[in-house]
Amino acid sequence: MRPELFLVLAAVTCAAGKPLSKAATAKNKLLLISFDGFRWDYDQDVETPHLDRLVVDGVKAKYITPPMLTMTSPSHFTTITGRWVEDHEVVHNMMFNATTNLKVPHKQTLTRSEWWDNGVLPLWITAQNQGLKTASFFYPGGGANYSGQAVTRAVVEEVGHPDDNETEWRQNVDTVLNWFTEEDFDFVTLYYGEPDNVGHAKGPDHPRRKEIIRQIDRTIGYLREAISRLDLNDSLNVIITSDHGMTTVKKRPQVDEIILNKYLNLIQLNSFELLDYGGFGILTPRPGQEQKVFDALSNAPNLTVYKKDEIPESFHLAKSKRLPPIVVVADLGFNLNSRFIVYVNKGDHGYHNGEMDMKTIFRAFGPSFKRNFLSEPFDSIHIYPLMCHLLQIQPAPHNGSLAVTENMLQHNGGLQRAPVSVAVLLSMLISMFYVL
Known part of the structure; x- marks a missing residue:
């Protein structure tokens, strides 16, 4: 066998991650x-x-x-x-x-x-x-x-x-x-x-x-x-x-619920909402109303409102195509209520x-x-x-x-290379053979 070809075969064998012991693989x-x-x-x-x-x-x-x-x-x-x-x-x-x-x-x-x-x-x-x-x-x-x-x-x-x-x-x-x-x-x-x-x-x-x-x-x-x-x-x-x-969800009389319809007219300004679900809410304003919705919700207590393109990078949400333009996150324990839906949960999630x-x-x-x-x-x-x-x-x-x-x-x-398929090994061998 040509020495060069022997070296190729040796290199490919190493690339395959051949087991040195049964325990290793x-x-x-x-x-x-x-x-x-x-x-x-x-x-x-x-x-x-x-x-x-x-x-x-x-x-x-x-x-x-x-x-x-x-x-x-x-x-x-x-x-x-x-x-x-x-x-x-x-x-x-x-x-x-x-x-x-x-x-x-x-x-x-x-x-x-x-x-x-x-x-x-x-x-x-x-x-x-x-x-x-x-x-x-x-x-x-x-x-x-x-x-x-x-x-x-x-x-x-x-x-x-x-x-x-x-x-x-x-x-x-x-x-x-x-x-x-x-x-x-x-x-x-x-x-x-x-x-x-x-x-x-x-x-x-x-x-x-x-x-x-x-x-x-x-x-x-x-x-x-x-x-x-x-x-x-x-x-x-x-x-x-x-x-x-x-x-634990904070309840009346200790705290007031966050009823978002008190801060903006959801019917007039909004075309879609998903707000009555834990501490996270999403809204799609009607055309041209995004800033008005954002400003109105910014006045609501115990929550933070974001425009999607201004969501903190650490959230890893801003690039989503599916997420609506406005995102609302309630403070810990405060439930979001869009209008007057009876909220029965004693505990919840969806918060930061x-x-x-x-x-x-x-x-x-x-x-x-x-x-x-x-x-x-x-x-x-x-x-x-x-x-x-x-x-x-x-x-x-x-x-x-x-x-x-x-x-x-x-x-x-125990980091091991993942097994290399036979097809990949053959491809490597042929390529290296022609180089030699």
């Missing part, structure tokens, strides 16, 4: 679990022995910061795509059309692909395109199609489905773990609607919220027992996180993601994670590249960075 599976509305400190006023055990057996972040918007669909889609909201364009829980005044409730939106499919691929599809089997159980976005591609298996939560049935929670754990053991799935997302529902209905300080946290803790204990029983301890990584926190009440949890354990490791806080945008690394796949374009989370991994992150 063992392909583990990944389970991502989200507990909707699990505020970062919800386990601090409740006995949670199983969550506490995860601190010893795995990784805990002090807290993580969700994106603006601190709502279920936008935040979950940021986690599963690694993109800011202005990039993935899921800009609200409700699907809407500011031109036609269409408004679709959250759970009815879960199967509307036109709301989710905006050119950004979620991790399920990216992983499937690289040969992995993926599934979604109730996770927002899992029931949509992306450029005609569907998640290999998707279970979508139906409207009116109860979220707090502990027996069903355990059955769901059994189901997804069987997907790993019986059907060789590689990546599964599992979503629970609590403690969000109880936080809205009762408030974050209510005893019922504390009982739901105990129920979550028991479920995590059941999960870990099932992982051991199914002999998955050495092959399954688990990430447990959430989408946003929760805060810098508020501690909007921060959420991060736990991880499994063969790739260190034990007894406390991570500094980080933005949820960085979970995506971590998951891609754990699955050993090439990520789609994203806004996160593996450098933020690599210190929580075994072997200083």
Whole structure:
């Protein structure tokens, strides 16, 4: 063999990231679990022995910061795509059309692909395109199609489905773990609607919220027992996180509601509004009325109004094509009320993601994670590249960075080059051969 060709072959072999040891390239599976509305400190006023055990057996972040918007669909889609909201364009829980005044409730939106499919691929599809089997159980976005591609298996939560049935929670754990053991799935997302529902209905300080946290803790204990029983301890990584926190809604007589119709005539000046939904609101003024709407709302107390093109860059919202021209963010705990709609929530979210009440949890354990490791806080945008690394796949374009989370991994992150395909290797070999 010519010496030059031998050097080419050696270089290509190195590029392939050939394993030096089995441990370095063992392909583990990944389970991502989200507990909707699990505020970062919800386990601090409740006995949670199983969550506490995860601190010893795995990784805990002090807290993580969700994106603006601190709502279920936008935040979950940021986690599963690694993109800011202005990039993935899921800009609200409700699907809407500011031109036609269409408004679709959250759970009815879960199967509307036109709301989710905006050119950004979620991790399920990216992983499937690289040969992995993926599934979604109730996770927002899992029931949509992306450029005609569907998640290999998707279970979508139906409207009116109860979220707090502990027996069903355990059955769901059994189901997804069987997907790993019986059907060789590689990546599964599992979503629970609590403690969000109880936080809205009762408030974050209510005893019922504390009982739901105990129920979550028991479920995590059941999960870990099932992982051991199914002999998955050495092959399954688990990430447990959430989408946003929760805060107590300030009520009369202590405070006055922010009734926006007191400050401007919404019918005369506005053509579209979505205002009665937590601490975040959007408006489309009638032609020529944008400045008048902005000025009027600037006089309203306990909120901040932005023109879309003047939104702070840190929000990562201004580039959105879907977001209307005016954005309103209420001060923490103040609810937006467009006219005189009766507001029943005792707790809510949608507020500025810098508020501690909007921060959420991060736990991880499994063969790739260190034990007894406390991570500094980080933005949820960085979970995506971590998951891609754990699955050993090439990520789609994203806004996160593996450098933020690599210190929580075994072997200083164990950074390995992703496998290079045979076609790429041949192309490299042929090109280099002709150069020689």
